[in-house]
Amino acid sequence: MDEQIILPAFYLPPVSYFSVIHNAPMPILLEQYEHYPKQTYRTRASVYSANGKLDLIVPVKKGRGGHTRMKDVRISYESDWQRLHWMSLQTAYRSSAYFEYYEEDFMPFYQQRYEWLFDYNVLQLQLLLRLLKITRSVGYTESYRENYPSDLDFRQAIHPKTGHAGGDPKPYYQVFENKHGFIAGLSIVDLLFNHGPQSRTYL
Template sequence: MDNHLILPAFYLPPIAYFSILNGSSLPILLEGQEHYPKQTYRNRTSVYSANGKLDLIVPVQHGNVGHIKMKDVRISYDAEWQRLHWMSLQTAYRSSAYFEYYEDDFRPFYQRRHEWLFDYNTAQLELLLRLLKIDRPTGYTESYRENYEPATDFRQVIHPKKAHTSYIAKPYYQVFENKHGFIPGLSIVDLLFNHGPQSKGYL
């Protein structure tokens, strides 16, 4: 497994995630066997709204969530988060150059219910890889390993509360940058909706 990139399954992952992925030719293994860690990008993403950075959080079913495997975490539908997330994406990016171009690809994720967070995230990742034209074999861990080669293990590298020191975001055009300036660390969809087919070149 040390000849794979070991990555977590994030919700609409940040740009740094794809910078790591695009910078390597190794096949991907998505980590589904880890104990689900709270307050990470596994169930949240950040986009650029008219009011600045906006966090979108996928609610999960409560219980002893910190002691179950990522692949066994269920999404909660007690609140209408799908409608709210889709409205937020539309409001944030309706005026971007490529939102309408990709809109039909993303809409089903906010209409159809997925039971498992891991499956939801991996389905989105498959779409994003296709849209970015990143052709990479993707598999799944079959058991949990605490240690991999440091050069291939990126499970803990990207976190909402920690700076990713090996990745420095280069500014690119954002819809509301005239209001709040360039905001780094956002979801890949911020780049994709603003720059479309040129996004891979940025990575």
């Protein structure tokens, strides 16, 4: 088997996720058979609001007991979270240099309903790779494997509670940094809306 980096499918993944992809020029294998873990970037994206860091969380339907495979997790629409997330993104980034440039690319994710979390996250990943001009083939695991080579397995490495893959990131310009300073660990959209085509150079 050719070498591939093993990644989870995240919601608007953090900058460090794309640093891993950019710095490991090999195909991506997305984990779809893991047991869905709560309180991770699979359903959470952090953005920079006027009040500081803001977490946007995609609600999911509870499985019928036991563990649910990531590919079988359904998105919940009991609350109007899409409207809330889109309003939050607009409020946070409407004054950034490139939000209007990319706005129409992201709008469909908050206008139409998607049943499966995994599919939703994969479509966002494909868009983000295109906008960042990163060319990678994306495949999917066919079963769950506990162990992959440690230098290729990033399923647990990027987590809200454990910092950033690759160490502390170098600062870049953020809209509200004059209020709260540089905030690390945010979604790639924070970098993209602030720096546009230059985002890949930062990675």
